[in-house]
Amino acid sequence: MSKLECDFCGTGDSNDNPIISGDNASICKACVNAAHEIMVGSKEGNLVDKEDNKIEEQSPSVKLKTPAQLKEILDDYVIGQNRAKKVLSVAVYNHYKRIFRNNEIDDDTEINKSNVLLIGPTGSGKTLLAQTISKYLDVPLAIADATSLTEAGYVGDDVENVVTRLIQAADGDVKKAETGIIFIDEVDKVARMSENRSITRDVSGEGVQQALLKIVEGATINVPPKGGRKHPGQDAIQIDTTNILFICGGAFDGLEEIIQKKQGGNVLGFNQEKISKNDDEIISNVESHDLVKYGLIPELIGRLHMIATLNEITEDDMVHILTEPKNALVKQYVKLFQLDNVKLKFEKAALKEISKLAIERKTGARGLRSILEDIMLDIMYDLPTFKDKTITITKDVVTKEKEPKIA
Ligand SMILES: Nc1ncnc2c1ncn2[C@@H]1O[C@H](COP(=O)(O)OP(=O)(O)O)[C@@H](O)[C@H]1O
Ligand SMILES: [Mg+2]
Numbered sequence: 001m002s003k004l005e006c007d008f009c010g011t012g013d014s015n016d017n018p019i020i021s022g023d024n025a026s027i028c029k030a031c032v033n034a035a036h037e038i039m040v041g042s043k044e045g046n047l048v049d050k051e052d053n054k055i056e057e058q059s060p061s062v063k064l065k066t067p068a069q070l071k072e073i074l075d076d077y078v079i080g081q082n083r084a085k086k087v088l089s090v091a092v093y094n095h096y097k098r099i100f101r102n103n104e105i106d107d108d109t110e111i112n113k114s115n116v117l118l119i120g121p122t123g124s125g126k127t128l129l130a131q132t133i134s135k136y137l138d139v140p141l142a143i144a145d146a147t148s149l150t151e152a153g154y155v156g157d158d159v160e161n162v163v164t165r166l167i168q169a170a171d172g173d174v175k176k177a178e179t180g181i182i183f184i185d186e187v188d189k190v191a192r193m194s195e196n197r198s199i200t201r202d203v204s205g206e207g208v209q210q211a212l213l214k215i216v217e218g219a220t221i222n223v224p225p226k227g228g229r230k231h232p233g234q235d236a237i238q239i240d241t242t243n244i245l246f247i248c249g250g251a252f253d254g255l256e257e258i259i260q261k262k263q264g265g266n267v268l269g270f271n272q273e274k275i276s277k278n279d280d281e282i283i284s285n286v287e288s289h290d291l292v293k294y295g296l297i298p299e300l301i302g303r304l305h306m307i308a309t310l311n312e313i314t315e316d317d318m319v320h321i322l323t324e325p326k327n328a329l330v331k332q333y334v335k336l337f338q339l340d341n342v343k344l345k346f347e348k349a350a351l352k353e354i355s356k357l358a359i360e361r362k363t364g365a366r367g368l369r370s371i372l373e374d375i376m377l378d379i380m381y382d383l384p385t386f387k388d389k390t391i392t393i394t395k396d397v398v399t400k401e402k403e404p405k406i407a
Pocket of ligand 2: 126127128185249
């Protein structure tokens with residue numbers, strides 16, 4: 001480290017704001033104070049301290065937020081999934097607390113990071129949670145699909161390339177990347193085949209898990225600067241993954257059966273229907289050994305300390321998703337129409353019908369967008385001719401039985 005620089009806010013050393021350096025990181029007085037205020041503040045229970053604007057000013061590169069504040073941000077964008085939001089908020093909070101503490105205290109107590117495993121059906125908000133939290137934390141985030149990963153040496157994407165992507169997300173700032181977030185989606189798809197399931201999985205599944213384990217555990221690795229395969233003699237960037245927060249996500253189809261069997265839950269007879277109706281509840285009882293049974297290696301599960309389950313999106317949720325988040329689809333269309341001086345209205349029954357169609361697609365809330373785009377296409381096409389009018393989308397428009405009302 002040639003020039004002293006705060007790893008949190010990037011300011012240089014000065015008399016007013018001196019920098020303390022540890023082995024691997026440095027922190028300035030302002031950031032120590034900010035960290036202190038947050039720790040002490042939360043102890044006293046004033047979680048949503050309005051004073052925190054001051055803190056943000058002091059450490060622009062890592063906006064410290066309390067778990068309650070983090071959850072509030074998630075609430076703005078993600079409907080429902082309360083438990084997952086809480087788990088994620090606490091994990092992220094601990095993650096940054098841990099990084100601050102490591103610089104603040106000089107004994108060698110090690111606070112382990114708490115990586116997160118999100119289990120939930122497709123389109124229930126797993127990726128959205130990770131994206132939202134990283135956007136508002138202003139930390140780099142890399143998202144990778146476990147199915148596209150291979151162990152080093154196989155055709156495909158090396159696990160280590162994910163780390164390269166994180167460095168790219170941090171605009172090449174390795175230090176920033178070292179405290180970033182990596183989201184590994186579809187981890188369930190690299191489960192090794194277990195005798196319980198018939199999912200065909202190539203043998204490399206376990207190898208990918210081993211490779212993931214290495215970076216999740218924390219290691220100093222050399223990654224190619226531009227991704228791709230490693231070549232002998234090629235320049236490599238060295239990066240320590242110890243402080244990278246890992247969030248893994250997966251749908252884990254069939255997991256409920258494993259849990260049910262364990263619970264002695266009835267697999268035959270008339271109870272079947274009653275039980276299967278409540279998959280969400282069954283899944284919420286998931287324990288580590290269920291995941292081992294599913295085919296994740298115990299070492300990897302051991303590193304995913306916090307497990308949160310997400311609920312399947314219901315029809316009611318869909319309506320909320322369409323209208324409530326800050327970037328809700330309906331809000332976006334209304335704005336888009338406004339630009340042409342056209343007022344757009346959706347009848348409640350129309351929103352319900354759209355939700356119903358989305359449920360039929362079985363892709364969670366993901367289906368909403370294309371359904372809506374399909375409905376809106378013709379209207380959008382003629383939009384400039386509807387200046388100063390009001391367009392109302394009724395249920396019959398959604399079912400394509402009628403044209404929209406234009407008044
Ligand atoms: N709980 C939710 N609240 C708001 N929008 C959601 C929610 N779940 C899914 N969506 C919408 O569906 C899209 C796909 O969700 P995503 O998070 O990618 O699902 P997955 O759980 O498969 O990762 C999101 O971009 C978002 O628009
Ligand atoms: Mg996803």
